[in-house]
Amino acid sequence: MSLDQLYQQIILEHSKLRHGSGLAGADLPAGAASGQSHQLNPVCGDEITVRVTVAEGKVSGLRWDGEGCSISMASASVLTDLADGLEAAELQRVIDSFREVLRSRGKVPADPEILGDAAAFEGVARYAARVKCAMLSWVAAEDALAQALAGQDHPAGP
Amino acid sequence: MVATPAHLLRSATALGNEEVMRIRNDFPILQRTVNGRPLVYLDSGATSQNPLSVLEAEQEFYEQRNSAVHRGAHHLAVEATDAFEDARETVAAFIGADPDELIWTSNATEGLNLLSYSFLNASLPGCPAESRRFALAEGDEVVVTEMEHHANLIPWQQLAARTGAALKYIPVDDAGNLDLDAAAGLIGSRTRVLAFTHASNVLGTINPVSELVALARAAGALVVLDACQSAPHLALDVKALDVDFAVFSGHKMLGPTGIGGLYGRAELLNAMPPFLTGGSMITTVTMDRAAFLPSPQRFEAGTQKISQAVALAAAANYLGETGLDRIHAWETTLGQRLVEGLEAIPGIRVLGPAAGRERIGLAAFDVAGVHAHDVGQFLDSRGIAVRVGHHCAQPLHRRLGLTASTRASTYLYNTTDDVDAFLEAVAGVRGYFQA
Ligand SMILES: Cc1ncc(COP(=O)(O)O)c(C=O)c1O
Numbered sequence: 024m025s026l027d028q029l030y031q032q033i034i035l036e037h038s039k040l041r042h043g044s045g046l047a048g049a050d051l052p053a054g055a056a057s058g059q060s061h062q063l064n065p066v067c068g069d070e071i072t073v074r075v076t077v078a079e080g081k082v083s084g085l086r087w088d089g090e091g092c093s094i095s096m097a098s099a100s101v102l103t104d105l106a107d108g109l110e111a112a113e114l115q116r117v118i119d120s121f122r123e124v125l126r127s128r129g130k131v132p133a134d135p136e137i138l139g140d141a142a143a144f145e146g147v148a149r150y151a152a153r154v155k156c157a158m159l160s161w162v163a164a165e166d167a168l169a170q171a172l173a174g175q176d177h178p179a180g181p
Numbered sequence: 182m183v184a185t186p187a188h189l190l191r192s193a194t195a196l197g198n199e200e201v202m203r204i205r206n207d208f209p210i211l212q213r214t215v216n217g218r219p220l221v222y223l224d225s226g227a228t229s230q231n232p233l234s235v236l237e238a239e240q241e242f243y244e245q246r247n248s249a250v251h252r253g254a255h256h257l258a259v260e261a262t263d264a265f266e267d268a269r270e271t272v273a274a275f276i277g278a279d280p281d282e283l284i285w286t287s288n289a290t291e292g293l294n295l296l297s298y299s300f301l302n303a304s305l306p307g308c309p310a311e312s313r314r315f316a317l318a319e320g321d322e323v324v325v326t327e328m329e330h331h332a333n334l335i336p337w338q339q340l341a342a343r344t345g346a347a348l349k350y351i352p353v354d355d356a357g358n359l360d361l362d363a364a365a366g367l368i369g370s371r372t373r374v375l376a377f378t379h380a381s382n383v384l385g386t387i388n389p390v391s392e393l394v395a396l397a398r399a400a401g402a403l404v405v406l407d408a409c410q411s412a413p414h415l416a417l418d419v420k421a422l423d424v425d426f427a428v429f430s431g432h433k434m435l436g437p438t439g440i441g442g443l444y445g446r447a448e449l450l451n452a453m454p455p456f457l458t459g460g461s462m463i464t465t466v467t468m469d470r471a472a473f474l475p476s477p478q479r480f481e482a483g484t485q486k487i488s489q490a491v492a493l494a495a496a497a498n499y500l501g502e503t504g505l506d507r508i509h510a511w512e513t514t515l516g517q518r519l520v521e522g523l524e525a526i527p528g529i530r531v532l533g534p535a536a537g538r539e540r541i542g543l544a545a546f547d548v549a550g551v552h553a554h555d556v557g558q559f560l561d562s563r564g565i566a567v568r569v570g571h572h573c574a575q576p577l578h579r580r581l582g583l584t585a586s587t588r589a590s591t592y593l594y595n596t597t598d599d600v601d602a603f604l605e606a607v608a609g610v611r612g613y614f615q616a
Pocket of ligand 1: 288
């Protein structure tokens with residue numbers, strides 16, 4: 024497998040674009056709830072914090088803060104674009120699909136219908152050492168989403 | 182007294198590319214390809230490769246002598262014990278120690294943990310009088326440096342946390358050297374242990390052992406030397422360096438994984454409380470207590486790393502026959518070539534001493550706008566193996582304003598062509614990643 028199949032153009036671009044980067048505190052709209060999760064890759068010391076906001080069962084925003092390799096930065100950026108406006112259950116389905124592809128060591132092809140631009144990370148699955156880089160923000164988003172949903176069930180005071 | 186090891190008597194004519202090409206024939210793994218390219222192995226600082234003589238020594242042991250040591254009266258047990266103890270003698274001589282001052286460990290990390298746990302045991306109530314000199318308590322200090330590998334940091338951090346002692350750091354200056362003025366201020370009457378690395382696995386700096394030992398001696402502190410990056414690459418003489426303890430790992434010096442060594446002055450080792458306890462380390466055992474053997478058995482509980490010890494001795498012989506001074510001189514050439522080449526590439530920041538300054542044969546660096554993981558991946562696609570990440574030195578990377586870096590590290594089997602192939606590839610990294 025060639026390096027270009029790992030570093031697809033979409034990945035190199037998103038690693039620079041970093042959509043969703045910056046966690047500046049935004050006010051939560053009434054009825055919305057948010058969750059936040061910090062994840063660390065102990066191998067390289069890379070860290071990411073992802074915040075997911077949910078309103079009426081839909082993802083109304085995903086923001087993150089972190090530093091890392093091009094794979095981890097691009098995957099957070101692509102995830103930001105994908106998540107916006109999805110039903111919470113839909114985002115979970117996308118995350119599950121992404122995880123299945125990445126952990127398959129190349130055996131499960133990515134479905135662009137479900138994963139959109141994130142299908143470009145298919146090649147990462149063949150590089151066991153890099154799977155964690157691609158998954159970092161997605162694991163954080165999954166955790167943040169669960170917290171946001173729990174918060175929505177029990178909204179904080181007025 | 183041990184005789185001066187042969188490797189210290191060699192002249193320091195560096196190896197050359199031609200000789201290195203012959204050396205490479207002894208290393209089967211160096212003949213393989215990676216991603217369709219000949220392997221360029223520049224990660225010996227993490228783990229070195231094994232010559233045939235090492236692989237054969239291990240196999241020969243299993244084929245001819247495999248048996249328990251120090252127990253059993255049968256013939257194989259005698260031969261195995263001889264091979265095991267001969268190996269200790271060889272490796273002890275290799276570092277300038279007496280055989281009973283060399284304890285086999287799994288690796289350097291275990292050697293450092295052995296020390297910190299032994300000192301912790303000495304700090305517990307009821308510790309025998311002869312061990313009290315190793316006890317730590319509130320008000321005491323352990324001094325390390327900012328450039329330590331986690332292996333020579335966390336055991337001391339844990340020991341300090343458990344005994345109430347304070348952990349102090351000798352700072353690293355911007356040129357990658359220890360700040361000796363600061364060290365002189367830090368090491369004083371409260372200092373019980375000074376633990377530092379002989380050579381940095383990230384910066385390549387060779388630390389001034391004698392200056393640091395002098396400060397520790399004046400303060401009455403014990404000196405622990407992490408020789409992981411020196412024992413494989415330069416003629417090490419722990420007695421001449423006058424340290425109390427030293428650790429190293431076999432897999433970084435052409436030996437197998439699973440074995441390393443802890444050197445300690447005999448008088449200290451025999452006064453220290455044991456770390457691991459059990460079979461093979463006792464004299465008399467009753468239902469409520471046990472008396473312990475002297476060093477080295479005192480610290481070698483349970484079945485030992487016998488074939489690994491035998492293979493490590495073969496590695497020490499291989500290095501000794503080649504000549505440590507010659508290896509060191511060659512790696513100095515390679516290290517300088519690495520640094521000069523890297524410094525000439527735009528956007529590269531070399532960590533540690535600048536070109537022309539003393540360093541071991543490795544160089545870690547940062548590439549502007551490209552993460553170390555991506556650098557390593559790019560190099561791997563060209564068959565070049567390097568290490569990326571924090572190299573188990575997070576406090577040092579934080580001090581340098583980084584989370585990760587890329588490191589190329591050489592050994593006696595690397596040619597100038599290896600270095601040049603690496604430099605050529607690094608020059609293409611920023612373009613590829615559009616940095
Ligand atoms: C300076 C230094 N100290 C300690 C270690 C730990 O060695 P090991 O993992 O073999 O115990 C290393 C190896 O990476 C090292 O470079």
